[in-house]
Amino acid sequence: MKRQRGRGRVALAGMAAMCAVAALPGQAWAVGEPNPYAFDSEAKAVRGSAVNSDGPPLTAGSTYKDTIRPGEKRYYRVDLDAKTNAYVSAVAVPKLATKVGYADKLTVSIEDRSGTKCGDDDAQFGSATYVRPVAAYADRTIDKDSSSCQEAGAYYVLLERSSEGTSTPEPWDVEIRFASEPGLKSAGPTAPPESWPSASPAAPGGGPEKRHGGTSFTDATGLTQGEWQDKITPGQTLFYRVPVDWGQQIFASADLGTSAADDSAQGVGNALVLALHNPARGIVQDASSVYYDGKQKSLAMDPVPPVAYENRYDSDPSTSAMRFAGWYYLSVTLNPEVGEEFGETAIPLTLRVNVEGEAESAPAYAGPAGDFEVTKDDQEAADSGKSAPEAAKSDTMQLVAAAGIGAGIVLVLGLGVWTLLARRRTATATAGLGAAPTPGPVGQGQVPGQAPAPRQAPGPGQAPGPGQYGPPPSW
Template sequence: MKRQRGRARVALAGAAALCAVAALPGQSWAAGRPSPYAFEAEAKPVKGTPVNINGPELTAGSAYKDSIKPGEKRYYRVNLDARSNAYVSAVAVPRLGTKVTYADQLEVSIENGSGTECSDGEARFGSAAYPRPVADYASRRIEKDNSSCQEAGAYYVLLERDSDAASTTEPWDVELRFASEPALKSAGPTAAPEGWPSASPAVPAGGPQQRHGGTSFHDSTSLKQGEWQDSIKPGETLFYRVPVDWGQQIFVRADLANSPSGDAAKSVGNALVLALHNPARGFVDDESGMYYDGKQKSVSLDPLPPVRYENRYDSDSATSAMRFAGWYYLSVTLSPEIEEAYGGNAVPLTLRVNVKGDAKAAPAYAGPAGDFRVTEDDQAAAESGASAQEAAKSDTMMLVAVGGLGAGTVLVLGLGVWTLLARRRQPVDAAPAACSVPGQGGPQGPAQGVGHAPAQGYGYGQYGPPPGQ
């Protein structure tokens, strides 16, 4: 009898876990304006200080959330050893409807105990001056011939927001992440390769498939090589991620279809921004030179080198950023000015992703590579379209189920989970029914969708359906 009650409790727990899939952070239905960026549920709130030694400590592998006003400086502390490379990224998230200009940027830098700057990065809007998430990182890199920023001890991360007088003065939300890269067992080459293939590849085989982007780095949709169809609304930013292993190259092209509203006399400059960030969320490259007149247009990232450890020694910033294997993040933003000229309906979008080259052996790291590798699970996520957020939830549910269910039941539960995950990557036009757990009092709060939740996108209102639906 006790065993039966135990199994019943586990079954209820498994059902509750399935409901949790329908209510993943950043994917639930909510009243009011949509959230512009789905911060990690585990992101720790912090408040940087104007004095460096008083700054809150950041730990490797963790995410943090803060905010910053124009002209402010915010310090944080990281404790580093004398062997590992350190990367601290900052994602600036202006609110919807605010104004930014070419001069607006968020600078992130790392300083040692003597106030010497180790490196800096700038998250900027450039010529596409409209609000959207922008990101870059600063690093502390161990270098044989460098005499500064090599010692172990306390280092200080500094955020500075530069703002134009014409820009909105509202605070920007900021997501911080600290990643550590292990040292090599022995020193390797310190010069980046000079030549690499740069010819654009052919259109990926297999035909178009539908997959809907996420709202942030945290819930970005996994893609493999292929042709991916989606739809995007004015002012919206969609996030995707692609596993790129050592020795491989990534090529990306974005096609914006003709407007469903028809042609208009007005042409919108910088209509679409296609951006790429590396596994530490450092800026690699972007392209925004699209003039949209209601007819189909396309933009492509410039050819990038194969992923190599030695790329970090190149003076070109885009080449240097292709320094480690792992998930490379794509973001696509449609200018909010499109709404004025063509209305607020979603415009069909196609991403063509090529990953060229066979995977090479990883460098001989002295410790676990962490984020800087491509695993079999990563390849499976790219195949299915699962995000890191979904994969983590799925792992949790499986652990719950295995605690008391038979192998056959676990298999059925697992299939149910992945069915739900597949469904929730598609846009929907109405909120699904509430999730309930048998014997637990019916619906668990407001209705939670197992589909992609339009109310949480970086845009206005619901997503339109993908092409063909």
Template sequence: MDTAVSSAGRKPIGGSSEFNDHRIYLGKPAALDLGTVPVTWTNRWETSSHVVPVRSAGEYSIAVSLGPNAAKFAENAAVGVVLRVDVIGDEPAGPQHDAPVVAKSDKKADNKGGSAAHADSGEAAGAGWTGTVTAAVGGAVVLAAGVRVRGDAAQVGHEDDKGWRVKRQRSRGRVASAALAALCAVAALPGQAWAAGEPSPYTYEPSAQPVKGAVVNTDAEQLKAGGTYKDSIKPGGKLFYRVVLDAKSNAYVSATAVPKLGTKVSYADELKVTLQDRDGNSCNYGTAQFQSAEFARPVGTYAHRTIDKDSTSCQEADTYYVLVERDSEATSSSEPWDLEIRHLTEPGLKAAGPTAAPENWPSASPEPPTGGPQERRGGTSFFSARGLKEGEWRDKIKPGETLFYKVPVDWGQQLFASADLSSAAGEGYVPNALAMAVYNPARGLVDSASDVAYDGKQKSTALDPLPPVAYENRFDSKDSVNGMRFAGWYYLRVSLNPAVEKEFGSNPLGLSLRLNVKGDAQSAPGYAGPAGDFEVTDDHLSAAESGQSSSEAEKSGTMQLVAAAGIGAGTVLVLGLGVWMLVARRRAAAGPPSAGQGADSGAPTQYGPPAAW
């Protein structure tokens, strides 16, 4: 991590580690301090590079950059930063022409040209700022702060460094010690690697807003289309939310339950999501159960309103209610389940399309993927799921851990997926050790593979053949068919029973995923608006190729914006420096201002650096 200070004229202050500093970051808190000498008019005649730029009042900039290797300590490469800034001194800011030399102060920089940060070590009590910096390629500067410093900016009878015309006056200001007293890089923020030996936590979407489900529908808060929300639900809980739907779009509301790790769940523990009209009639509902794999892991389902010309229920533009329910056995843990709720809409069609679901599709198992296995680390949630394309992918999974992956499946394409668990030393038996499920782009549960019993030998499970993605699949009654209703990201969730640790130890086991995406991509249906989440774009294919998650894609877009802003700022800076040099040369040719230009007559004019700070 590096820091640097620039003057009001955007000139870097250099020549000493007191003004440009860096530290090695090892994932633990680290502190840096730097600052400036006092701002005075006469600093411009000094020769030291850390004194000359500190010549006028104005905005002094503090830049903070984080090297790309910081990504090793945090999955999202975000590290907390705290800035503490102090501007020290209340004395006259001379000598400025006839202003007196700065009087000594209890809080001044040392007289060797050292910064006030060193002269006033440990006493910074200025304004604080807390934020994050992101590991950037090449250590690009990604954060800058400005500090306004008062001093001897007023000049006599001519323009100052900013080109302002000022009147003849004597300035009183502050000794310009902009001291960055402490810059603390604290431990990595949420989204980082978890503690050794413990399963990873569920990574919520950063934009998720807190929402409070209501006991009665009239008190329900509104969920907006495209939004993601966070709540929690207790055993036996029933929570209402409100959505406003038009008469043209299909609507989806998903809920993902995240029980705490290690809590007890039972076969019939259930999460249910229902979409209701104002009369309490059910438009649609979905359920998710733990079934025979009785261990805590994220489970999810959705409810939807599908526009259907042959239906008369839930087709009107109106307010609808989402009811999320939790049903738990008496023997299950009573802790609340966290909820991640997402509301999406799918545009209607310009013209009526087919309404008959397909009856047949290819069901033969495809040939194993070619090219050999490749390494790809899974994410911990829908948001952090890693992209995969067709092929064989290797990972490691720890007892109690759940990993998420995502695969782009376009219109007309068919997804095949299987999972292999490696062998392990030791003897034992764990029923229902490995659980795998597939979710569609609206986070609706499509199907689950048969749970795998584990005895230390390699084991395998696979999803039943799913139909090719087609708009008309939505009119079938089976979830495994109507769930394949649109193109986009399809999510694989793979979980390992924590009981494996008791029988075979805590070391992670090898996990291999085989994926086949069969068929050529076909044209999308004639949507009446943007497809949104329900399409496969070049960005999807690129993320599947590189293994990028949604969180990494957001960071990539942010860094591109920062890079573009940096290029623009750099251009302005170069132009500004050119103007600054031109003005400086003209001043040098013109010489110092004379008394006829408004200088104080009868008072000695002093040039050159101050004798001491």
């Protein structure tokens, strides 16, 4: 990858058993089987056009799903203002056990109405030539020193798939996300930092904890600084996410544990891919140069600078990608050839994550930062290991619980008021029965000069009258 998650019953039971076996970790993937990548449940189906003017519109903050074949082009439209930065990411998800080559890639770009490219990048497989989700983004950023791509109006997103002749021609699923970053209230520095800490820190303390990765950006498991233990099967990709705030620096490494296979197995090159993506899903960097021979191996990311707004002005892609705060994503893929040599049993995986530096103030954005900030809820989700859907579900349940408690309090208070009013009416009626009758107007059936007859308790099936037990008549 370039830089820039009876018989009928017997038959049903058999089918269920087959499904259960198929879901067991460690199995060999079948050719053409859908990738287990968990697409965003709210992703909208969309069909890009071969002509830019017919491209379907994309909305900021939304996620979409499409497919693309070798040699195809897919156009989409985004309407941008002259103040907001735009990022459109594309995650290519080939089917399992299909074949990809070194040069197979998905290119994403944003163009203005004159055809000028505002930004582009490739999601490429490179030397790790095996199927896995790969991602990249294109951007349209506001730059007072630029004369192109600065106007408000229609822009076009273009996806292009390039493929080697020996690669499988099946279509790739693609997850597309459009994110926007507000401009600044006033211009800030445009010179990227000239120096920053590049020495890898000591291993995080506190001892290992178990935490299982997700299968996509959407359900990536939250992590904080620490040592995290997991297991990974050949051909599998696991996703994790780490909140990194302004001024903070992330370091990450992955250790592959020993295999129980005998020593006759041959080693596998590029056995593990460790990739880091920023909050807009742009690639920061990846690493895959590890040779696995059944013994423990370690793979570390090169140091990257602390998060800073002005990093975007650096010519180095890894530095430029560290341009905003938010969730940074780690993905780990185990080469499927490891299963051929060492068996399909899951292999121990250890992630070591360091987040160095104190959080600094955010730049003076002219609007809500959206995806590009770290909130208290983000930190809590990372501490507890929640994915985005789990965190959202937890927030919903808290709201439901709060609403339920509130409704319960209102009900209890209402019953209290009802009881008090009922008792007061009863007391009033009782007092009235014991008092001397007061002559009043002659009513129907009443003898002149005679006191009214006292009210009687209602008989069976009769509704209580005034002064009887029950809620007030107005209820």
